[in-house]
Amino acid sequence: MKKLILSTLVFSSAAVVSAQELTSPDNNLKLTFMLDSNGVPAYTLTYKDKTVVKPGRMGFIIKDGISLADGFEMTECDYDSVDTVWNTVWGQSSTVRDNHKEMFVSLTRKDNGLKMGIRFRLFNDGLGFRYEFPVQPSLRHFTIENEVTQFVLTGDHKAFWIPADYDTNEFQTTTSKLSEVFELSKGVIKNPPATNEPLPYPAVQTPLMLKSDDGLYINIHEAALIDFPGMHLNLDDENFVLSSHLTPDRNGDRGHIQTGSVSPWRTIVVSDDARDILASNLILNLNEPSKIEDTSWIKPIKYVGVWWEYFTGQGSTWAYSDEKDIVIGVTDYNKVKPNGHHGANTEHVKEYIDFAAEHGFDAVLVEGWNQGWEDNQAYLKEKIYSFTTPYPDFDVEYLSDYAAKKGVKIIMHHETTSSVIDYERQLHDAFKFMNKYGYEAVKTGYVGSIIPRSEHHDGQWMVNHYNYVAETAAKYHIMVDSHEAVRPTGLYRTYPNWLAQESARGTEYDSFNGNNPDHHTILPFTRLMGGPMDYTPGIFEGDLSVYGPNKAKLSTTLAKQLALYITMYSPFQMAADLKENYMKYPDAFQFIKDVAVDWDATYVLEAEPGDYITMARKERGADRWFVGAITDENARTATVSFDFLPKGKTYTATIYADGKNAHWLDNPKEYRIYTKKVTSKDKIEIPLACSGGAAISIE
């Protein structure tokens, strides 16, 4: 039935009966919206006369055999344009320009009068469009069976992709031709963290980065994912057609919609210069302005934490005890035998508070502080943790006072193990607990399969949950960093207390050789297009065999770890290594201590996805600049042109570079630090080792 309906919906370019055009402010991009003789809507996009996407179908198939994908006539077409500048609460720049042309088409089905709108916004760096579902007498609620939206590519592009998966995005990115995705994904989805939810492969996740043979960089994603399932992309690898694959719930429904609402924006960022992709604010501009009126309490955070020790293999545990017979809310932990290697104990946390205070960090993340880790079974068990009950050896009151005295904040940790309903039950109490003890930020986690058991991580219900947590947290003046959540879509503009997300492979995967050296040159073109990532950089001791039997090695040089503070943008930035390791390399550590986490301006100096990135940023409200340059597995020379500096002044640049013989695999810790006077006219070249990098601070 589904196949039948879809097969009637082929867009026939030969039979176009109406066409509306829209041009970007700089005239480089041209969008055409069309209806064919069957009333099938489609769109096409060109950039400097090169085709970005050929005519691709639009619309939805609704449950019970209703089509919002054909039989339409256009009943309205309105144009608008915007050119404005808005201030960010925090970000890669203090202001953002929103300069776009808009076209809104209203479609009405000729047979039954059902209405749907499509709103296009064309920026100089790409296109966003969304569907609008007006309230209408015969359509008040509906369930989506399929979204039809296509992205019809012009050829077998190079793609930076991870496989579609309803419950995780923590895959290693593969770089390949689109035609190779299917074969290559077979290997990827055999291994963790793939959940292998039945899905017709080939299918991939967004943000999807593409490069065409004729030199176009194309990024496909979505913006403002609200009350809608997250979008994956089916790949027709013969015709190179991508099409929306909305995450279903376990009943197979792909979104319950109440009319009077809109879909998220489908976005195509495009340029012939890869740097423009990284510089794009298109997704941010398509999100609504902040819903939080007083944002004075929202502040970027640089932090350390009781965290990496759980991954190094040195024996530290989240759990307080090795006993498994724990029933949360019933077990008296004072009668439970401690295992003697619980990470989040008062003394140890105190050491980290001292360390943070001494070295100027804002906060200390503490994982494993609360009851429930001993038997944290996902999916089978609903009551896993208490979010208001510390372990007996974590003196929350004392540590709260101690941290306050030292001018340091403690970052709360709420691992839910995906018992989301139970988390929601505790949410208000948990936030009140945080308020009581002076916590200002929470790291949330969603490991494992979701309860409610109808849901997936990327489905509509969970999307609503993540947004609900951010919105509720704002009421308590709490900042949020979500892990294992759906990939971000720029919602941090609307909820600027939502500082960061994980939603990709972070440093933790380095603890089992899970990151490739090119990982860091891809993430800014993929995952980071939607928003900041809590990547947790800053590992100095990359050889895990120093801790025990783990033979894993970090995927970068030490200098590259420094550069990540610039190239992996986040207002929630960790110095992830053990404090002992920083003390061994105080000169290199100085960069992490100095580096800012909020910016007035960002300059993409060099960029090629999967190969290299060089970026400069100006610290917000200060005359300090920082540069980061990274490369993939290949050594290269980064060129830093200082023309981003104010003219006519001389600055001191401190350069943290790979040593001559540095190499990520066998000599990652060789680095050299030197200073240089620079002006805006200077240009320097810095050799980067294999998976190496360089960082510069400029005053």
Add this chain to the structure above:
Amino acid sequence: MKKLILSTLVFSSAAVVSAQELTSPDNNLKLTFMLDSNGVPAYTLTYKDKTVVKPGRMGFIIKDGISLADGFEMTECDYDSVDTVWNTVWGQSSTVRDNHKEMFVSLTRKDNGLKMGIRFRLFNDGLGFRYEFPVQPSLRHFTIENEVTQFVLTGDHKAFWIPADYDTNEFQTTTSKLSEVFELSKGVIKNPPATNEPLPYPAVQTPLMLKSDDGLYINIHEAALIDFPGMHLNLDDENFVLSSHLTPDRNGDRGHIQTGSVSPWRTIVVSDDARDILASNLILNLNEPSKIEDTSWIKPIKYVGVWWEYFTGQGSTWAYSDEKDIVIGVTDYNKVKPNGHHGANTEHVKEYIDFAAEHGFDAVLVEGWNQGWEDNQAYLKEKIYSFTTPYPDFDVEYLSDYAAKKGVKIIMHHETTSSVIDYERQLHDAFKFMNKYGYEAVKTGYVGSIIPRSEHHDGQWMVNHYNYVAETAAKYHIMVDSHEAVRPTGLYRTYPNWLAQESARGTEYDSFNGNNPDHHTILPFTRLMGGPMDYTPGIFEGDLSVYGPNKAKLSTTLAKQLALYITMYSPFQMAADLKENYMKYPDAFQFIKDVAVDWDATYVLEAEPGDYITMARKERGADRWFVGAITDENARTATVSFDFLPKGKTYTATIYADGKNAHWLDNPKEYRIYTKKVTSKDKIEIPLACSGGAAISIE
């Protein structure tokens, strides 16, 4: 696979290798627990040497092919006995005697060492047994595929049954032979409210009332349903074997269990006198004592309300407006056009407060007070209602003050339309709102399909939800009456603030001819075995054509409506009719005004399921008695023996009886009221009309 496993589990009585016996305190009941040569556990029960159930299998099939239903050896068998009396917070008697013998058998699988316990409690009026799942190294969490428990009947008993259904229990009860259930259920499940969830019929719900040809009354149900799915019963109608059919979630799982827990009790109440079934406290005794320490704030409630007018067809609506374009939390109701016939408006509620105050009612139920009724679509929509925002024409503050001045409480209404997650999100705020405005009791409702969309009304998750609401309400000193919830299992002993439930057809069905005249003689033997029902009796004007086009007629005489206040036990008892109708029959109304809702003692004088019930009760803490006698569609003469009265004193009995020509169908309102002096030695006979009744108050 499932069939294969089950087929290997036939209990072989010929090969019993071990047998343990337990006898009831009065020696009338004898339980035998057996293991056969395959280690299959089974039990059998006799009453005065008549077989109640023949050997029936016990245990569980667990997901991933693990069996807890065979391969066992008995590794422990302990005996215990209890004879104690406990005080009720409220109830049909002020004290309850718990007199039982206990046997606990511990079973261990010979092949893999998995352990399971079975605890039997044998009372003079029946058996309860439950499974216990100890914490063990190789079994910490498991998912139930099937419960094996059988009730192997001795023949083709007469049964009072409703069909199994995962989402509703609001069926008309059918009386038939078990062998007729399958054919008859085909008709029943074709019509609303059947949800037709795929289920292998024949299957029925509990409490199931049976009568054997040899005169045994047998009632099968469960007690203390906590963290477990509700049980339906599959019926093998050739061999008359009932077996547990646990309510699955939509993924097909029948309970996620963490070891260190127990199942609900499976109960068999049995006697050769039907009155003993109604008098049984077995289910109550199998529940845990009150978890609420201070119960002083918990009080039975007699109430009136803005309710019946929504069913009569006179035009009153829950919704404030006829506009459908409502988005809860967004729509400004002050700008919405009122429909002019909204029931819960300030003036009208005030009238009911006046009425309650004048006639001595404790409270006024107000439905339709809160925003969201205009577009209350179940399942497709998650945000339906605000539980803290009244409609513009419901002045909560004024009414709260006004009611307080009049010494009357307003009863809160929380219809969730089964968007349970959203209700849980609002729960604390909703209860705080109630506290703020002096509400002490809430009527909850669960119409429609459940969100979370993996769940059914009777599944484990929803069971936990209902319990969670009761438990949470207790923290706010709020009493609960749940509608459309899973049938009760005596949990009101543990949470005495959980005053009542609906969980069966109430008076509302009379508004469309949905109740049969024998309904009221069956419910106390079925639905009410688990706990009090908010049946909402007291309809005086039973001809709905007086209000408009609705031609429905009440299924009883007026006098029977009075008797229901005694025969349908509830500490949460409504006078459901419009106040205008009570004013037309002030003499009959006097009984409702007088009748108590809490009791020191209850006496079942006459009873036969489906035919008649005559009961007397002594008001708690007062020397007043009330009698109710009802009959089915057949006229009969009730015999009331007053030997429950203290000896040697003379009392005045006011008798409310059917008039000579009364008949439920064409002359329901003919009644006569007369007084009589009575002593404990008196016995009177009262003619009851077809579906008639009589009520007596004695002072």
